[in-house]
Amino acid sequence: RQITGRPARSLRDFVRDRSTVFLPSSFERLLGATAPSFAAAARVATASTADDLEDLAADEVLIRVMVAGVNGGADTFSVTRAAAEATGIKLGAEGVGVVVAAGAEADYAAGDRVAFIGGGYSE
Numbered sequence: 001r002q003i004t005g006r007p008a009r010s011l012r013d014f015v016r017d018r019s020t021v022f023l024p025s026s027f028e029r030l031l032g033a034t035a036p037s038f039a040a041a042a043r044v045a046t047a048s049t050a051d052d053l054e055d056l057a058a059d060e061v062l063i064r065v066m067v068a069g070v071n072g073g074a075d076t077f078s079v080t081r082a083a084a085e086a087t088g089i090k091l092g093a094e095g096v097g098v099v100v101a102a103g104a105e106a107d108y109a110a111g112d113r114v115a116f117i118g119g120g121y122s123e
Helices: 011-017 049-054 072-080
Strands: 026-032 043-048 061-069 094-102 113-117
Touching (some): 026 072, 043 049, 061 113
Antiparallel strands (some): 026 043, 061 094, 094 113
8 A cells, every 4th residue: 555655665775776875985905006016015005985985977877896806916916017107006806796876878777686807896
């Protein structure tokens, strides 16, 4: 029975349509810079969720990482072969997660489960 004049919606639909409201204000990611080894290059950095949402391009998505693949060889190669001035390299070979925000032209929507390549060492 309908009380509000609107069709009933599931809790999942409600959360999916307002996914950014439920996000933390910040999260951590593993970044690297040019260095002779992964250990010397890697550092944990706190990122602003609001900044990432603001920087989201029309064809991009923001993903909450659920599982990240660990490939130390690929990450070591990334930091030892990077340009001398390179900083802020998002480390992590691949992962799976849930889309929490999507640009207007993105192929995915909030709530979609996705697999991705690159930048996997993030929350």
